[in-house]
Structure formats: structure tokens, C-alpha cells
Amino acid sequence: MYESSEQIEVPSDRDVETQVLELERGLAAPPAPDPQARGRRRPWGRGGARRAGSVDVSGSNVLRGFLGGTQAAELRAEAITAWFGDRKVLDRVSLTMPAGQVTALIGPSGCGKSTFLRILNRMHELIPSASLAGQVVLDGQDIYAPGQRVTDARKKIGMVFQKPNPFPAMSIYENTVAALDLTGTKASREERDFLVEESLKKASLWDEVKDRLHQPGGGLSGGQQQRLCIARAMALTPEILLMDEPASALDPSSTRRIEETIADLRGEVTIVIVTHNMQQAHRISDQCAFFLAEHNAPGVIVEYGDTEAIFSNPRDQRTDDYVNGRFG
Amino acid sequence: MTTTYLPDYPASSLDDAVARDIRVAHAPVDQAFRQITRLAGSFVLVIMVLVGTFLSVKAVKAIKSVGVWEFLTTQKWSPETNHFGIAALLTATVTIALIALVVSLPLSLGASLFITEVATGRLRGFLTGAIDLMAAVPSVVYGLWGLVFLQSHMVPFARWLSTYFGWIPIFKVDGADPSNPLPNDALYTSSAFIGALVVGMMIIPIQTSMMREAFSRAPQGEREGAYALGATKWGMIRSVVIPFGKGGIIGGTMLGLGRALGETIALYLILSPVFDINLHILQNGSNSVAVTIALRYGEANDFTMSALMAAGLSLFLLTMAINFTASAIIARSRSGAESEG
Amino acid sequence: MTPRRLPRRRTLLALFAAVALLTISAGLGAAYAVPTATISGNGSTWAAGAIEDWRATVKAQGVTVNYTNDGSSSGRKNFAIGLSDFAVSEIPYSGDTADPQDSQRPSFGYGLVPAVAGGTSFMYNLPVGGQRFTKLRLSQQALAKIFSGQVTRWNDPVIAASNPGVALPAQRITVVVRSDGSGATAQFTLWMLRQFPGDYAKLCAKAGCNPKNATSYFPYQGLSNFTAQSGSNGVTTYTSNTPYTINYDEYSYALGVGFPVAKVKNAAGFYTVPTDKAVAVALTQAKINMDKTSQNYLSQDLSKVYAYGDPRTYPISAYSYLVIPTQTHGAFSTGKGATLGYFATYGLCEGQRSMGALGYSPLPMNLVLAAMDQVLRIPGVDAATKKTISATKAGVKAGTSNKCNNPTFKPGDSPAHNVLTDTAPFPDECNAACQAPWISKRGATVGGGGTTTGGGTTTGGGTTTGGGTTTGGGTTTGGGTAPPGSTAPTCDPVTGQCGTPQATAGGDLNPTAASTVIQGQKTWGPAVFAIVLSVGFLLLLVVAPPLVSRMLDTRAGARGGPPTQGPARG
């Protein structure tokens, strides 16, 4: 794809770019790129071949996501009901996660927050006995619709897990761009290099690891590993980033760094975060949803809305009790 | 925006949600991967079932001709005259395996406790390695060591045992004459005892590693709890480690037993085959199913082969039963249950 | 990216090396104009020494033969079902000497080729007075009683009667027999059946066998002083390792380990050992089936051998056979036939020359000639082999030297005459009068069914014995020449008794006298050493603990912290 500029000679490079852009984003055609850049020899190109020619950043699958300022999208869960075998764990949960915002899912253990989160990027179905009802709508499409590929949904919806889990056999560099290989996305070395730095910078890890990118990812500290996982998830420029208690296994200072990272990513990607830590939810989220499963009943959202309102002026007594630490 | 929402749940329709069909459409390469591994699994299944079926089908011919009961109770092995059974073979096989257990159990128990509880650092690494290596030593090496080295050194001990403990039936040796100043070693050679010593050595590693695994899983907290109550190391081992590793002890022992039952070459080299039940373990002459197969397959005609298959099948069934019991015990024990998760 | 190499590459490398070497070795092998097909056979362990010797020699000529000595029964069965290209067996598939337990016979044409003669010897391991006794004599009656479980003590009168003046120990005899199906067992039980049917019946009654038939499986069940080992190797190894044992097998095995074999009393009342010559003398009485239409053409009837009255004869002598296919079948092609023909012809001619040294006895020429006719029936025998055979026949007919170079044959002699019988020594006790009738009979051999020729006087010249050693005609040669090897047994030239050098060095007929030099007599050497050691250890006991403790303490002290004063505890 990246090389396409060389093969396609008609009508002009600019037109190709425009077409691609229009296809991708539905945008108006950009003007011609900087003529200086046009004539310059670029240091990237597959196989190290340096050649003069047009800039084809837009034609690259990998870099496509970086063309727009933000790729954040709204995610809408509609009447999600989930079962494990015969046991119902969620009952008709609906929630809209606005684009570019941080939505925190809070609630006591076992209330179905994590299940809900895993439903959002189709990780739920990995459990053999699991089933669900309802819809998850992204870009106007139900990700569970029959025609939808599970891998496409997951590519658009990244996930970070409770325990940092960098791939042990890969270096930091390889971990960061693991998604490329795992999804079979072709990319030149230059594109990879760009992605590594870009993603690590987004995860605020670049400065800490830039001089040891070839060391194993497992050699980092817990907090760094978790940020590496965030970088890994961001490499494919997802629209949504799900985080399942990303800081619960970390010490306070690492937690702070993660929170800073989340704050940096806000606006760029829609973040849904599950957390047990009330202060954390308060600090980082724009919107909060309080989940609760009363004994022997499936989990439901008791109350959701603006974070400040949830914490300062909850309408439900149970929410009030929970956010003020009276139970949980 | 400073509002919150309270979602409304109509209680009446609590159960009207129906699970969606979320069948995953796999990419072609994943589909291929699933099919290929499934094919491999099926292939293995077919091979294994084929082995079992082939053995069973072949064995049926021989068992049918003498009847199951006679097959199980006859001591003689003479398929040529249609008079054969596995009573003597199986008894001897089990006898050897049991003696092997008696010899190996204390050693492997002690060694595994030593490795997990006493030895530290490099000594522990060395011992673990040595015992794993012991498992990899080919049985023919053990066999020739047993034949050439151990037998000559163990015969005097066997003689001593039978001289002083001959009053215990299993240590009795027919034709032994303690008053004779010149010992007749032939009486004590090629016996179940000598064979079992070698087999015992061969099963030490498998038992030790099973037990070591189990013991090393004993939770640190419980150990420290025992120490905190003022226990000595042995007190801690007895009250925490051994109860915790009980499943490993039993499971390892049974796996060793299963291995001992199937041992061929070492016994093939050492034993002098007899087709009578000989419970005098020190006395020359014993047998085993595996040895009989190795000795007799060459000259076996169709029917004799079928008889050998029948013997082999019964050994296989016995070993299988023991192995399954062992894995059930291990899986059900505390030490094993944790390893699964 | 991520390395995903599994060590499959190593295997590939090995395979590649294998292919490379294969081409090289193929190139080397092509230098000879000999049959190239590889043949595999299995069977007799009794004759294994001979077959292995031939196999190694023809390999040097570029012909590859595989042989597994796993017992005659196995050999006959594998041959019958087409698993092997030839078998070696002491007994045929059918006839009264066959094993009734054999149920599988070839579905294709086959024939017997006499391969080598030998004596079933009785190797024993009998310490008398602390030394290995090497001069045991046994009557055939005693053998029958020992091997039927009736005589179970070494000092039994039946044994003592043949060994006057020997203080035989009051030990149990451990009889070592074959646990697998074996031609040696078949031959031996046949002898027992023919000569001592009563004892054989008793054995069968005890151990469960058919008293009317010889068997390849020695019936030892329920006989507490019997022990069974697999293969001639197993039997021999066990006997050599275990005192108070006796077994039966081909003489070559005893020679191989340097152990003595019992001198067996023949019909003339003399004790002999199965040297090549004694066996040659005995087998002059073998009746050979000369019925060419019979499947058992050339098979042997040994009844007269057992009872032969020549003082030199070893009574329990026999032939071993190559079983060859006379049709192509299954995997047996004419190419393999060429190899088998070459191998058999080699064995019959040149191969016979080393038999004496190995403990066998070469075949007489008449049998060789008859066997060659059988070899010609093998499909695909090549021109070179046919030429050798025809040249041999012509040479024998013309009375000139022939290509075969069989050691039993002298040009101009009758093919039925075995020159070994001319030089066979008489036992010491056999005086001139005793020798006379047999000397006159020399050369007048009866080849059962074959032609009988007279004449042939004793030649005084050097006679070639097996290993190619030439001994003066005047002196009698005993057993075969010692095989080269680390433990070459020395053989008593008078008695043909063999043993290790130390054993014969005692050279005393009276074993009780030999017992005065008991090995391993207590000397003070090791004891003094032990005392010194134990004193040393005791000293160590006193000195070591504080010393070690001091040493380690100072070292520990040097490592960290201020030096400690006195014992560390407190």
C-alpha cells in the first residue's frame, strides 16, 4: 500500500492522496504537500530503499489513523444482558460513552463491571459458557452484528488489563508494534519506528525507554509495563480504549503516572475504565457509571452521569453510600 | 453537565432478554489453524485407538480359545498346546513392581524432602538435575549395570537375608543350605529381588520429581505458621509439608508402580523366566509379562502372538488403571489442584 | 521478529550428512563384481559363531549379509512367513525330528543346506576346593539324569563314578537351559529321547512335555534347580558367572569364554570333548536323507552317531542347516538369491576352514557337494557362483585340487572321506589294541546313504587344522587352536581339555591338591592398610571438628564484623 505511489502514475500523487483521504475520513481534499518535501529524499521506504517521489503517508494503513486529529468515537451499549451459563450477571445495561471522554465504571466486586467492559470489545465470548443479549454500537454499527469480524471490532477497541501483560518473548520495540504483526498489518521499518515513538510518547514512556528499546518488555517495572501495554493498545490508533483496573496492581507513584497518561489520552481516544479506587475515578473521569448487583440479582447500573455530580450529589442512596465509602 | 441518570428497569420484563447468537466468524487462517490442530488431535486419537483396538481384537482370539477365567488363573505359558494364562506372569510382574516400590519409596521420599526442605542453592539445583538425569538414563544401561555389577554384589546380601530371615516365607529359598560353608550363588541369581532392585532404581526419579513438585507447593505461610508455633524443621515437615504433599506421594508412588510394571529390558537381561507362581523373591527365577513378550514374540506363530497380545493387553489395562488412579489422586489433592489452576 | 525456530534443523542436518555419506559408501561398494543385494537371515545361536564368521568375511568381499542369532525356532518361523531371506536351524520343518510346536511352514519351495557340524558340549562352572575344576567327566547316563532333574547334587554317585578321586562338592547342580525356542535344545532333547527315553519320559512327566517328541523348548518348569536364560549367549554368560552350573550348547561358546566342557563318555567307554576331529569321527555315522524329492533332503538321522563305538568319537554331534528358498517369493528376489548363493557357497568351501578354530567341525566333501546342488536351486544364483560350484565338482571328480579348498578333503580321495578322521587322536587310555580296529577302518567311512569308499591310509604329513595352524602329524592335536583374543584358552593337548591359563597351570588331576592354593587368602596387606586408615579417621574424629570450626570461624570473622572471641554461641 505504502509503495502504491510508485506503481500508480495516474492521475497524480495528490489525487491519490485525496481519494484515500476522502474514502477514509470523508474529508475535503487537502492541498498539495509542501513542495520542499516533495523533492527531498526520504529516509524511509520499505527495504531501506530511498527514492524520490511523492509523500504517501495517507496511503499507509498504519499511519492512516494519525491523519485525523482525533480518532475518538462514541461507544454505545444498548440493553446488554450477559450470562455465564445459566447465571445472569448483567441485566439490560445501557450506557453511552461519549467520544473523547473518560468514562469510569465503579461499583463493588462482582457487580459485572468487568464483564460489561469485556463485552464492549467482544472479549466476553472467549469464555466458553458466556452469552449475551443487546447491542454495542460503534460508528453506527453493532459490533456483534453477524457480518462483523470480531477482530475488526477489537482493532478499533483497544484494551488494557488489570495485570500488566507485555509479551515476554518480545522486546519493548516489538511489544509496542505487536499489534501490526498480530493483525497482519504490513508496515515498513520507518512506519514501525514512527509508531513506536509515537505510541510510547502517548503512553508517556518514550523518555524512559528510548535507549533500551531492544531489551525485553518484561524487564520494566510494573508501572512501566502497564504503560507499555497502553502504548501497545494505542499503536493501532483505536477509537476506544478499555481499561480494566489498570492501576490496581501498581504502587501509588506508578498509579499516578498511569493517571497522567490517561489524562493525556483524553480527547484523543474514548476511554472506559473500570476502577475500584473511588478517588481515582473522581480524579480522571468525565463520566461515571455506578454498577451494583444486589444479592442473587444480576448487575445493573444504578446511576450514571457526570463524575462531579455522582460524587457530590448522587441521587440514589446506594450511590451515595458507595462513593462515600460506607460500603463496598 | 452536572446531572446524573437513574436507569429505569421495568421489573416485569426481567426475563425477556434472549441471548444473541454470537457465532464467531473466524478468518480463513484461523479456520485453517483450528481445522489442522483438530485434525492432528483426531489423528493422534485414531492412532491411539487403533493401537488399543488392534491389541484387543488380536487378544480376543487367544482369550476366547481358553476362556477368560482360565486365562486369568493358568500359570503355564504354552500357547502351542492351548494351555496358557497370565496368573504366574502377572503375579511375578506385580511382585517385582511391589518390591521395587518398597526399595524406592523411602529413598525417593527422603530425597524429595531433602531437596525441597533441607538442601539450598546449588546443592538443590545439583540434586534436582541429577535426579532428572537419572530418569533419562536408558533402561538398557540400568539393565546391564544390574546384570553385571549389582547382581554379583547383591547375591551375598540375598544369601544373608535368606539365611537369617528364611523363616519369613517370602525370604525362603528352596534348596538353600545355610550349613554349607561354600555358598551356592546360583540359587540367588536372576531372582525377582535382584530384578526389582534395578527396577526400583529406575522408578526413583519419577517418584522423586512428583513428590518434589508436591512438596515445593506447600504454602510458605503454613510453613512459617508451623515455625511460629515453635516447631522444629522436622515438626514443620510432618505437620505441613507431608500432609500437603500427600497427593503427590501417593500419585508419584502409583506412577512409579505403573512404570515398574511395564519395565522390559532390565528384567529381560536379569530374570530367569519361570512360569510358576514363585513368591520366594530371593530365589532364582521370576517372570514378567513384558519379558515374556520380548522373549517369545520372535518364534510366535499367529496364535501364540495373539496370546502374547492378550498378556500385553492385560498389562496395559493394569497400568492404565493405576495411572488414572494416580492422576485422579494428584488432581484431587491440594498440591495438585493448585497446579491445575 | 520473534524467533520461532524449533530444533528441527539439527535433524535435517543429520539427514543431509547421511545422504552425503550414503553416496560415498555406494561409490566404494561398486568396486567389487559381487552380488549387491543385502540379505538378512536369522535363527540358530548354536551355529551363530560360524555364520558370524562367514558374514564378516564376505562383508570384506563386498557382500552384505545380516544375521540375527535369536534361536532356531524364531529362524524357521521368520523364514516361513517371509520376514527373513534365509534361516539357520538344526532341525527341519517336518519329519520325526521336527518340532511339533512349529506350526508355520513356508508356502514356497525351500531346501536344507548343511552348513556346519559341531558337538553339543556341556560347559560347567564347578569350583572344587576354591579353584575352577576343569576335568569333569560325565557318562551319557549321568547327563541324562542331570538334565532330567534326577541328579541334583554335584557329589551324586552317578557323577562321582566317572570322576574317581575328585572331592566333588555337595552342592546343588544348577542346570542352565534355554528359555527360547532353540535348535540346540531340539538336538539335545532328541538325543535324550533316543538314548534315554526313560529319563526323558520322567522329565516330561515332571515338567510337562510330550515324551514322544523332542522339543525346541526345554521343559524346565517346576524343576527347582533349573534356570532358563535366553539365547546361547545368555546361557553361556550365566554359566560363566555362576558357580555350580552346567549347560548344553555348541562347543564354540565354551571356547569363546574359555570355560571347560565336560568330557562325555562315548559308546566305546572313553571320555571325549567335541573337538572338530571327534565330531568328524562321530558324524561319519550320520545317516543323511538322500531322497532328493523329500523336503528334508540332506537332513540327518543321528541314531547311529550316538552309539558309535569308535574310541575317538564325541557322541552328541550334529549338523546345522541353512534353510534356503528355492523360489522367489515376497521380498525374496533373484538379486537376493545371488547373494544367498554366494554366501552359502562361501560358507561351504572357504568358510569351513576356520570352523575348527571356532569350535565347529568342517563338513565332509560329499555333503558339501550335495549341499552345492541345493545351493543351485536358489533362484538367481549368479554365474560366478555357478562356476565355482562346477569347478569344485569337476575338481573332485578329476581328483585334482579344487576351488572349494575344503579342509576335510584331499585331492584324489573319496569325497565321503574326511581327512580329519585320519588324524583324530585316540584317547590316552586307548592302547594299540584298542586302536587297531579303528585304524584299519580309517578312510572307510560310512556316509549314510552316500557312497562308501575304501582305502585311504594314514598320512603322516602335516595336517591343516581349522585355524590354519599346522601341527606335526605325529603329535595328536586336541581341540581347535586357541582363537586369538584377550582370553585365549589353553587347551590340554592330551585331553583336549580347555581352560584358562591359570586353571590349567595347576595341572593336577587331583583337584583336592589344587585346593591348597586358595585364591584370596587372607594376607595382612589390606588389613594393615585398613588399620592405618581407621586410625587416621579416628584422629580426624578428634581433631576435625574444632579445626574445621576454627578455620571457618576465622574466615567468617574476616568477612564481616569484628572478630569474635571464643565460641560464637551466647
Added chain:
Amino acid sequence: MTTRMTDEMVPAPRTPETGSGAGTFTPRDELPPLLHEPERVRTRPPLLERLGLPLGSIAAAVALGLMLGPVLGIIGFGWVPVTAFFWMLVTYIALTRLTENGPAVKDRFVGVLLASAGMIVVALLALVIGFVGWRALKIVGSLRLSFFTTDMGLTGPLSPLKEGGALHAIVGTLEQIGIALVITIPLGIATALFLNEIGGRYARLVRTVVEAMTALPSVVAGLFIYASVILLFTKQFNGFAAALAITVLMLPIMIRSADVVLRLVPGNLREAGLALGAGQWAVVRMVVLPTVRSGLTTAIILATAHGIGETAPVLLTSGVTSNLNWNPFNGPQISLPLAALEFIKSPQPDMKTRGFAVAALLLLLVLVLFVVARLLGGQQAGEITDRQRRRRATQSVRDMSRIESNHAEIAAHLAALRGSDPTQGASR
């Protein structure tokens, strides 16, 4: 001692005065400067006890054993170790008793017993290896390298020890185990992947059957191949049949150990891969297999070591030959364990020596495989050696500038594109 030091430099801890409320203290402020390191409290038993007593007891025991045995002749030499062992126990316990109380003595006693068990097991192994090696040494002087380069084809019963070798058996072993590995490795790993990655009821059935098959006695596996492959199809003994017999034995073992190794892959790694939008095969190929690479390699090598030593199935299938046979599909092809067995069965001392030499060779092969397995197994995924670490460090530093320049380049282009994009603006 401790008291002295306390007096000198450690201020006595103060207790909050009653009535003064919930005050706090800042003890570091009052600490005088440290003059020298405080003496460490000893918690291990003194060396006299840890080493002196056992050594002394052993010395005493050996002394007594030697006295009773070779010196006084009361007991046979074979009994010396046994007597010494018991006397060692007695001495050690008696000496311990002088200073310790009941439970501690018992503790020591059991400790000695456990140590003895460990030592006996190691001693037995050493005895086996040592004996075989020692007996095989004879061949070193008389055969030298030709043992590895010649077969037994030209070696007859009368040939001296310096003739003949084990090349045919080495070739046979390598080819047979090679064939077995070619079958078992892909099949075994694929099946283990099926059990682990796909799962389901069918996989459980396969797992149960595989587990049952690990109980198959080796000789029965040989008998199966003999009765099926050889008698029905090949009609001759050959190396391939032996390889198949080894395969039947190795396959369940391989599957089981690969299964165990794969089970150790944390589920969250698979989930992480899947959450990135990867397909199952991609996750297996790039995450699961690389993670367990060393474990799988170890499993394969150990299975190889076991397969190489299998004698019984080979005895029934490969046939015996003295000749080098490169072709595993035609004619008998002996392997090392079978050659050792055949040689050792021979009564001739030279053949026995060859048998020990072959056994030693086999042992050496297993030992080498074992050491390799240990070395590989010691390195977990992501664990690297110091050398690798250093190499990667320099590489990282070298690549850093490249990455930065590539990033700058592309970022500039992207910025250029975006800058001219009216709807996006230069928001970044």
C-alpha cells in the same frame, strides 16, 4: 556484648509520658553518629555443630566399619558401608544429645536420614554412570576413534577388540529418532495446541486417550508395530518400523509435556493478543509459541533423550545387523540401545566391552541432550544472557537515533498533511 553497645550509642527508647496526649517521636534526630558497624546477631548454629559433628561422626563411623571389617574380620567387606552408616547415625545423635533437647535431636536425626536418602540416590546414579564408563574405558585404549567410524560388518567372532565399531548403531539411532521426531514434533505440538487453544469436549476426549496411552508398556508398543506394520506391511525388520514404535511411545509423552508447557502460558497474554484484534493463529504463532519456546524445546529434547534410550520396542522391530545400513526403509537397522543389548548378551569379554562402550556412548548422548535441555530450559521467555543484554543495549542506542529521525520525518509529513486539512486544523 550487646548490652555494652547499647549503653554506648543507642539511646534508650522513650515511652510517651502518660497524660501528654498522642504525641509522636522522631528517633533519628537523637541518634548519635555510628562509630562502627554493630555486631550481627548469629542465628545459624555454630560451625562446630553444622560441619564438625557430621564430619566427625562420619570419620568415626568409617573407622569403626574398617575396624570391624577388614581389620578384625568380624564382618564382610560388603557390610562396612552399612555398619558405618548406622554407627554414623548413632555417633551423630549421641553428640547432638550433649547439647540439644529431645525435639531438636529428632530434627537432626531426620535431617541426617533425609540427607542420606539424597546422597544414596546420587551415589547410585554415580555408580551406574561410573561403572559403565569404567568398563567402557577398555575400548578407549584399543579402539580409539575407529569405534565411531566403523561398523561391525568386518568383525567376526575371532576378531580382536580393536576391530569394529558402533557406526551402524549410531547411524541407526540418529535416523530412527530423526524419523520419530519428524512425526512427533509437529503432530505432538499441533495436538497440544488443539487441547489448549481450541478445547471443548472432543479435546477432553483426546486428552483422556492420550493420557491412557502414556500407560502403554514399551514392549507392547513394539509388539503392536511388529504385529501390524512388520507382519502385515513391510514384511521385514527395518529402521522405519522401529521409528514408528518409538513414535507410538513418544507421541503421548510429547503431547503431555507440550500440553503442560502450554498450560503455563498465562491466559491474559492470549487475551492481550486477542484484544489487539489478532486472530487465534496469530496469537498462537506470535505470542503463545514464542513464550513457551524454551519450555517446548526442553520437552522435545527430554522426549528425545527418552526415545533414544528405548530398547524394548526397537528389539521387536528394527532387526539386528552388524552392518551399516543407511536406508531405514529397507533391511534391519540396529540402534545404540539394541546394539548394547546384543553385545552385552554375548559371553565373549571383547563383545561385552563393546557393549559397555556402546552403553557409555548412549549415556553420553543422553547426558549431552540433557545438558542442552537444561541450558535451554533455564532461559525463560524474555530472559536474556548478559551478552545478549549488552548487545541489545548497544543496538538500542544505535537504533534510537534512527527511530527518532524516522519519527520526525513522518510526523512532519503528517503535520503537513493535516495542516492543510481544513476540517482538522492543527489541533495536535
